[in-house]
Amino acid sequence: MDAEEGLPFVKYRKNESTWFRVLKQRLPILQWAPKYDRMTAVADLVAGITLGLTLVPQSIAYASLANLPVQYGLYSAYIGTMLYVVLGTVKEVSIGPTSLMSLLILQICRGLPVEFVVLLSFLSGCMVLIMGLLRLGFLVDLISPSVTSGFTSATAVIITASQIKGLLGLSFTAESVFDNIRLIVLKWDEVRTPDCILGAVCCAVLLLLRKLKDLQVHPKKPKVKKALWLISIGRNALVVILASTFAYFTYDPQDPLIKLSGRVEPGLPPLSMPPFSAVLENRTVHFVEMVQHLGAGMLMMPIVMVLANIAIAKAFSSGGRIDATQEMLTLGLCNIVGSLVHAVPTCGAFTRSAVSHSSGVRTPAAGLYSGIITLLALIFLTKHFFFIPKACLSSVLICAVIFMIDLSIIRRLWREDRKELAVLGLTFVVSIVKGVELAVLAGSLASVAVLIRGVMTPSVPMYTIKTCDGEVCRVRPTLCAVYLNSARVAARVAAGAARVAPRPVLLDCGQLALLDYAAGQVLVRLIKKMKESNQMLLFYNVGKDIFKQIEALEGVEKRTLKATNVIEALNLIEEKYEIEETTPLLSKDA
């Protein structure tokens, strides 16, 4: 695997020294910067600004989802975006706060002060960096698409459930989906009508604006089309600005009409070391204890980060081929550096990457412009964040995540692969009931179980072939012979052997690409047992993947290994079986 992972990701010019090649691979900006021209810069500027208009309101909303002061969303938004300019390989990827990260923060750091979240960001970054250095990207392949789909949908459901209270103007802390529903029912009397109305309006506007870009416009009016598209893409910013303006003009400090975000720390965050101690319940907690509080989440966070980031990179990179190691190193650095400016855990966001893509981004440089927009928002706008209504942020979140619920895949899997549907269902249910971490584990194990079931029961077709000396038997095991299924293969061969005894059984290895030690030993025992009754087990058509292994088996007849068909194999041991080549082969195989 490594040999190929190491294939140069980009074609390099000859005459380049090795260290410059490595430098180019690890600082991909060196690949595109020399060719950067004005047209590309303009395209990137447009895409970057568009992205910024999504990034700022999303960051605020994701911070509120994670129960963090809203400025932390922006603290986390600009570092990743700007570092990716230098280190990133996929131009569409936008690293920053995401719904998945917020949900995990909520689950891991419930009831803990924000220092824990920043430390989690730092530690996760370190873990991802180490995973990148150790080339552990393959771990992500263990999480099957059904698991990803199940837990993405569950994430959307959990987030929606947690945001309904915001739409209704309620305030409480709830652990699970059921908790949320229970508390909403209990507190139904406290529902605030103005918040409800504002929330409903925001949702309606967001959903309508989302459809705006698909509107049929007369093809001679490209500017109208472009304006509609821009409004559609910038809908989050638009709704937040409109709702905040409304809140500003209706604001009454004594009896606020709608619930607002409240005071926000204005300005840029100070640069500082990640917090290695924090105050929890009036007591100073040090590093080791902080880590204990974070618990298993410290392992889960980096894996989910890498999973999300690589999935997005794969989806947007041309040819589906990405440099997983570089992506992991970048993601790790983004989180480590981020934790120095109080950023919470970040990774690539699918929604924002789609915005970049449809805005016509050309190079990762677009991130620079959206980063600058975020910084400007931090410097000049934070004092106005006070007026962002909570119902508005809930609307932004709900309208972002409900489209992550993928119902069509259920129909498709029901038709095509119900085992995968079961895996998806299991992951979804465990996510809702027991949390996302356990669900990923349970789903992955279920995927492996489905795979093992496939490996345990490969088809082992068997044919009898008439030769001039009588019948021989041909057995053609498929897939692989491993400890899980070797008894099955051996039983088939024994059945064939009993039928044509004492004539040979020919084992066609053409479809075998994996043979483990246990299966090898089963075959050795079979050869021995058949030899005792003067019957031969001949291997032929052996591919190069397993040639050495088959050749090393005790008692194996080496002459026939390279034969490609039954006649050739029998001819190679002709002192026992004289075959006239003209003898017709009557086989069910044809």
Add this chain to the structure above:
Amino acid sequence: MDAEEGLPFVKYRKNESTWFRVLKQRLPILQWAPKYDRMTAVADLVAGITLGLTLVPQSIAYASLANLPVQYGLYSAYIGTMLYVVLGTVKEVSIGPTSLMSLLILQICRGLPVEFVVLLSFLSGCMVLIMGLLRLGFLVDLISPSVTSGFTSATAVIITASQIKGLLGLSFTAESVFDNIRLIVLKWDEVRTPDCILGAVCCAVLLLLRKLKDLQVHPKKPKVKKALWLISIGRNALVVILASTFAYFTYDPQDPLIKLSGRVEPGLPPLSMPPFSAVLENRTVHFVEMVQHLGAGMLMMPIVMVLANIAIAKAFSSGGRIDATQEMLTLGLCNIVGSLVHAVPTCGAFTRSAVSHSSGVRTPAAGLYSGIITLLALIFLTKHFFFIPKACLSSVLICAVIFMIDLSIIRRLWREDRKELAVLGLTFVVSIVKGVELAVLAGSLASVAVLIRGVMTPSVPMYTIKTCDGEVCRVRPTLCAVYLNSARVAARVAAGAARVAPRPVLLDCGQLALLDYAAGQVLVRLIKKMKESNQMLLFYNVGKDIFKQIEALEGVEKRTLKATNVIEALNLIEEKYEIEETTPLLSKDA
């Protein structure tokens, strides 16, 4: 799998009604009893008596290993042996107490009264019966030979460590191997010389007698050979009788020279329901609480039982083919019925099966005679069991298990498959440190990990082939395309596509026998992406295992699926690529 599992195990006469066939399959005695003749009966009688001479002393020793009163060994020995006559399919298998069962009893029921052990026998029997009815025998295949080897060797080490105290005349209860060693060192002053000497003599005699049957005897003296063989096989009984006689004549109630087994309940056990309540620490404990005390052992016990029994049945059945369902039903019934006469958990024993085999057993009827010998021992000999020295029982145990430690496999695996060696080592170490149950789980997961590693990195050879229109690319994925490796396969195809664009890429599916939904979706995306740049991805040589799935893929070119080579495939889409059949194919493939 089921279709084949259901294949008739024995050839039946025509004209037999279906229910009689089923009856014959479920009561295998009906298969051999009608043909039972005097010669077979004599052979079985000899084998049965020989087996009895091993069964009685082993049962006593295994009971003492499990920290149970020695009569419980015999209570457990006759029911299984005799039921197997009626229900068993493999003539060599002897169901009764085994070292593995005793070790598990020791681990699961430490400090609990014997009622718990009998209940465990009943519940395990029920579980095995249910596993048999649900056809869950395939679960045993999940435990790879490396795991079995590792935990068998560990069992031998644990048993040896626990029996050294008996050889030294010490008494204490120890949990683990390390505990045993620590306590032996601590109590070194209390070591009793007479016990040591007796133990050493017993061990020496047992090991020498074991070698006796391999002695070269003049071929004209078959009777001498036979006598030596009989002494060798009956060595356990011989040593126990000699040692007990010695103890009887040197016995002094005031100051016993050597430690003895002590009082044994004489006679047959009463027939009674399994104990659904017991007295623990002066308190009556009812069923539910008893089950809680047994804990996870209740799941582990039946799985290990089935594993051991099926492994032995496989090793001795002709052709390696066994009726796993029937074996499980039998084993379940043996334990359930056994629990009615105070039997502890039982399963097939490898050592005894080997004795049966070398004694020339002909049908399962031999078990009847060894069962009768056990019953006679229970009725007439139990009062003499008082005098069996503990050091003698320890010697019998140690000399039985040390040959289970398989060192040769380590050397072989080091040469041939170090991943398997790692699995074996892991299982061994976990067994010693954390117990056999956890070791089987850890080892099985490690085996699956090794398999997954193999599946993740199959070779995907790629060739370029020159045609008259230019180069095309042929990619030949091996093994399977599943979620674990589909990204890798797709990347290879994309690389090939980039090389020959816009000429087609041909995907040879001849070695693919498994394709899951995730991999199918990856291929669909690839087809789509290549179509966008007017390049074709053609599948050919598609085997019947995956034909339907490939055919159902969105956008797949159906015409070429059945083509067996590149020329044929290209000809089938000739409106685009005109190939003269005379064009030489230059391929690295040849």
